[in-house]
Amino acid sequence: MTPILELDDVRKHYSVGGGFARRGASVRAVDGVSLRLERGETLGLVGESGCGKSTLARTLVLLEKPDSGEVRFDGRPVSVTDAATLRRGVQIVFQDPYTSLPPHMKVRRIIAEPLMIHRIASGAELRARVDGLIADVGLPAAVADKLPGQLSGGQRQRVSIARALALEPSLLIADESVSALDVSVQAQILNLLNGLRERHGLTLLFVSHDIGVVTYVSQRIAVMYLGKIVEMGPAADVYGQPMHPYTRALMAAVPSLERRGRERIVVRGDPPDPKHPPPGCAFHPRCPMAQDLCRAESPPVLEWLPGRHVACHFALGGESYGRSTE
Ligand SMILES: Nc1ncnc2c1ncn2[C@@H]1O[C@H](COP(=O)(O)OP(=O)(O)OP(=O)(O)O)[C@@H](O)[C@H]1O
Numbered sequence: 001m002t003p004i005l006e007l008d009d010v011r012k013h014y015s016v017g018g019g020f021a022r023r024g025a026s027v028r029a030v031d032g033v034s035l036r037l038e039r040g041e042t043l044g045l046v047g048e049s050g051c052g053k054s055t056l057a058r059t060l061v062l063l064e065k066p067d068s069g070e071v072r073f074d075g076r077p078v079s080v081t082d083a084a085t086l087r088r089g090v091q092i093v094f095q096d097p098y099t100s101l102p103p104h105m106k107v108r109r110i111i112a113e114p115l116m117i118h119r120i121a122s123g124a125e126l127r128a129r130v131d132g133l134i135a136d137v138g139l140p141a142a143v144a145d146k147l148p149g150q151l152s153g154g155q156r157q158r159v160s161i162a163r164a165l166a167l168e169p170s171l172l173i174a175d176e177s178v179s180a181l182d183v184s185v186q187a188q189i190l191n192l193l194n195g196l197r198e199r200h201g202l203t204l205l206f207v208s209h210d211i212g213v214v215t216y217v218s219q220r221i222a223v224m225y226l227g228k229i230v231e232m233g234p235a236a237d238v239y240g241q242p243m244h245p246y247t248r249a250l251m252a253a254v255p256s257l258e259r260r261g262r263e264r265i266v267v268r269g270d271p272p273d274p275k276h277p278p279p280g281c282a283f284h285p286r287c288p289m290a291q292d293l294c295r296a297e298s299p300p301v302l303e304w305l306p307g308r309h310v311a312c313h314f315a316l317g318g319e320s321y322g323r324s325t326e
């Protein structure tokens with residue numbers, strides 16, 4: 001079957017600065033990303049703040065045009081797919097439930113709006129659809145007549161999800177949609193998303209900086225660092241045996257009894273300035289295993305083991321691949 005979404009070497013650079021000499025630097029927000037999403041799966045996209053997750057998500061819904069590379073939705077390049085098809089097929093739920101809903105609009109109207117704009121339903125049918133969506137996301141019927149300000153953070157998040165589902169998308173992108181919520185509410189929203197995926201045959205792209213959250217909800221994980229995917233594979237494998245030192249560093253930050261006694265790498269320092277990425281592997285200044293090769297050459301993404309794509313010269317260890325255990 002055709003994957004629902006495919007990205008080939010997608011790039012999005014922003015020029016910043018400028019000035020007299022017009023020699024502004026550029027931020028390589030997304031720097032040659034290739035990935036595919038199979039129908040019905042959840043892919044988790046994880047990485048530190050500023051690594052390009054939202055920029056990548058925005059290029060998928062045409063809120064951002066890639067500088068180069070190709071995005072295919074349902075087998076067709078999005079550059080030739082009409083915008084209406086894409087807007088219906090791919091929906092995005094944004095990270096902040098407190099600012100992403102119009103404050104003066106009642107919930108019923110918020111959820112109805114996409115159905116009205118796309119002339120999908122009106123009158124009694126519209127009402128019934130909205131009631132159905134409210135029930136589907138686990139909200140009581142009474143929220144229909146409330147304003148966003150009268151709801152809790154978790155309820156608002158559910159309203160955002162109901163609004164996104166109104167057009168029956170085949171792909172739902174959740175961009176850090178749980179980080180503003182407390183842990184137990186996060187878990188409920190994650191379970192809701194997974195339930196909706198199963199019930200509606202949705203494909204989910206789940207974006208977060210928290211690898212623990214991402215692993216919980218995803219079948220596959222893609223780890224992003226400074227605009228590039230550095231590791232991608234089945235969630236259980238990446239979690240159980242991370243192959244990129246950056247992934248291991250992210251894991252080490254997740255408190256877990258299971259991982260006690262295993263090797264532990266704590267990522268040091270801040271991510272490099274994205275306007276001036278270091279030569280070679282962008283992770284090398286923070287990598288405890290960096291060798292001369294890493295300082296000189298950027299590692300390509302290779303399939304080191306079946307289904308395991310990693311951009312590290314020493315993904316499988318190697319002689320000079322020092323490991324520390326505690
Ligand atoms: N419109 C823009 N103009 C210039 N630079 C931008 C723009 N949008 C994003 N950037 C830069 O691109 C890089 C990636 O930003 P992006 O928002 O995609 O990161 P992110 O991974 O979503 O971060 P976070 O976890 O904080 O949401 C950052 O360095 C950011 O400053």
Ligand SMILES: [Mg+2]
Pocket residue numbers: 053054055175176
């Ligand atoms: Mg973001």
